[in-house]
Amino acid sequence: MEARLRWGILGASSWIARDAIMPGIDKSSNGRVVALASRSPDKLAKHGEARLMTYEAMLADPEVDAIYIPLPNSMHVEWAIRCAEAGKAVLLEKPLALNLAEASRIVEAFVKHNVPLMESFMYRFHPQHQRVRDLLESGIIGDIVEVHTHLSVDLMSPPDYANIRMKPELGGGALLDMGCYIVSSARMLFGEEPRAVRAWWKIDPVSGVDTAASAVLEFSAGRTALVSCSFEGWANGMCRIIGRKGVIEVPRALILGLGTRTGEAVIVIMDKDGHRSEEILLDVDHYQLIVEAFADAVLNGKPVPLPPSDSLNNMRVIDAFAQSAREGREIRL
Numbered sequence: 001m002e003a004r005l006r007w008g009i010l011g012a013s014s015w016i017a018r019d020a021i022m023p024g025i026d027k028s029s030n031g032r033v034v035a036l037a038s039r040s041p042d043k044l045a046k047h048g049e050a051r052l053m054t055y056e057a058m059l060a061d062p063e064v065d066a067i068y069i070p071l072p073n074s075m076h077v078e079w080a081i082r083c084a085e086a087g088k089a090v091l092l093e094k095p096l097a098l099n100l101a102e103a104s105r106i107v108e109a110f111v112k113h114n115v116p117l118m119e120s121f122m123y124r125f126h127p128q129h130q131r132v133r134d135l136l137e138s139g140i141i142g143d144i145v146e147v148h149t150h151l152s153v154d155l156m157s158p159p160d161y162a163n164i165r166m167k168p169e170l171g172g173g174a175l176l177d178m179g180c181y182i183v184s185s186a187r188m189l190f191g192e193e194p195r196a197v198r199a200w201w202k203i204d205p206v207s208g209v210d211t212a213a214s215a216v217l218e219f220s221a222g223r224t225a226l227v228s229c230s231f232e233g234w235a236n237g238m239c240r241i242i243g244r245k246g247v248i249e250v251p252r253a254l255i256l257g258l259g260t261r262t263g264e265a266v267i268v269i270m271d272k273d274g275h276r277s278e279e280i281l282l283d284v285d286h287y288q289l290i291v292e293a294f295a296d297a298v299l300n301g302k303p304v305p306l307p308p309s310d311s312l313n314n315m316r317v318i319d320a321f322a323q324s325a326r327e328g329r330e331i332r333l
Contacts, residue, residue: 005031005295008064008088010055010079011071012036012044016093021068021120022047024287030295035064055079059086066298068120068291069093072164073171077102080117084109089116089298091291095180095318096311098171103315107308118294118304119311121184123237123254125289128265128280129188132241132250136189141243141271147189147225148240149182151254152233156211159204165231166207173209175201175322178229181254183317185239186217186225193313194219197331199324202232215321246271256286 007025009017025031026048033050037058044052058064059082066089069079076097083090090110096119097103110117123129136144155163165172187193199215214228237254240247249268256265265280297304320331 003030003299005089005298006034006063006065007031007291008035008037008058008061008067009033009050010037010058010067010069010083012047013038014070017068017070018045020122020287021070021091021291024285024289024291027285027288028292028295030299031291035061059083059088065089066091066116066295072167073098073176074169076171077106080106081109084113084115084117087113087115089294091118091120091294093120095119095176096308096315098176100312100315100319103312107312110308116294116298116304117308118297118306119308119314120290121181121306122286122290123181123185123256124188124306125293126256126265126280126286127284128250128253128267131267131278131280132189132248135248135267135269136241136243140246140269141241141248142245144190144241144243145223146242147186148227148242149185149225149238149253150228151178151181151237152228152230153178153235153255154233155231156204157232159206161207166204166209168208172207173211174229174231175210175213175318175325178231179213179227179318179321180314181237182227182229183217183321184314185253186227187314187317189239189241190219190223190225192219193333194225194317195333197317197320197324197333198329199321199331201322201325210325213321213325215324217317 025033035051036044037053037055038044041052067083068091070093164170165177194217196218197215201210201213204211212230217225238251239253240249247270267278293305324331
């Protein structure tokens with residue numbers, strides 16, 4: 001394998017591929033985009049020296065080491081498994097699948113074929129989250145008792161029914177699209193799995209997808225996370241960590257924008273010493289950081305930094321979230 005991971009993009013016309021992951025690979029120290037795949041390759045814009053091809057051709061191409069998949073959620077299980085069977089490492093756009101059963105099939109295929117797989121939670125790789133972990137470990141706010149996480153974007157003013165996130169047949173809905181982030185961040189901050197979920201959601205009568213969802217996740221010792229996501233609110237992705245001696249707020253924990261620049265990541269600390277904020281003074285792009293971390297693991301035969309087991313645990317909670325909202329009762333995990 002070359003010193004740089006040779007990337008193929010399966011579904012290269014998506015905005016997340018075009019505007020985030022591909023620029024991240026271009027800036028990375030250990031990767032390059034060599035192939036773009038589309039159902040209509042003649043409609044793709046050129047990207048450097050990358051070759052244009054069909055999905056099937058990319059899977060058969062010996063010059064492609066790893067594939068990024070940003071396809072609609074409903075297509076993840078088929079194409080991820082086909083990549084595993086072709087021996088291609090995969091960075092798979094979140095959520096891993098529509099449900100835990102599908103996610104388990106994907107992970108089993110990659111284990112069977114001994115191929116690396118990682119879910120593309122880019123936010124986890126931004127330095128602000130390491131700083132938050134350092135602050136928590138320092139004891140500055142004491143033991144965590146409660147976490148709030150929220151993620152929203154406005155798709156309803158007016159309703160954008162052409163958006164794939166509003167199409168149930170493609171795996172749309174706020175819970176799958178955004179709930180995966182809020183559940184992931186709550187689990188990351190507590191460092192354990194929740195024991196129960198009590199959830200609610202709002203179903204759009206036209207599209208049939210959930211356009212808002214919220215839940216209380218119960219963790220050990222009666223600690224809780226209040227999590228919410230929405231297609232009806234201003235674009236915002238925040239978290240608040242409440243401890244016995246103070247509070248930490250991260251206003252842009254989950255939405256940082258493309259190519260986040262110096263000063264845009266802020267951490268607010270409130271404790272006995274008052275109210276103050278820190279800027280993460282780094283010129284970073286968390287999309288570049290995630291593709292570099294994944295490429296490093298693949299090139300050097302190391303475990304991926306965000307293991308598939310974490311993705312399965314996240315999907316298990318999302319399934320319980322949906323079941324609780326649907327049935328109107330608490331679901332024990």
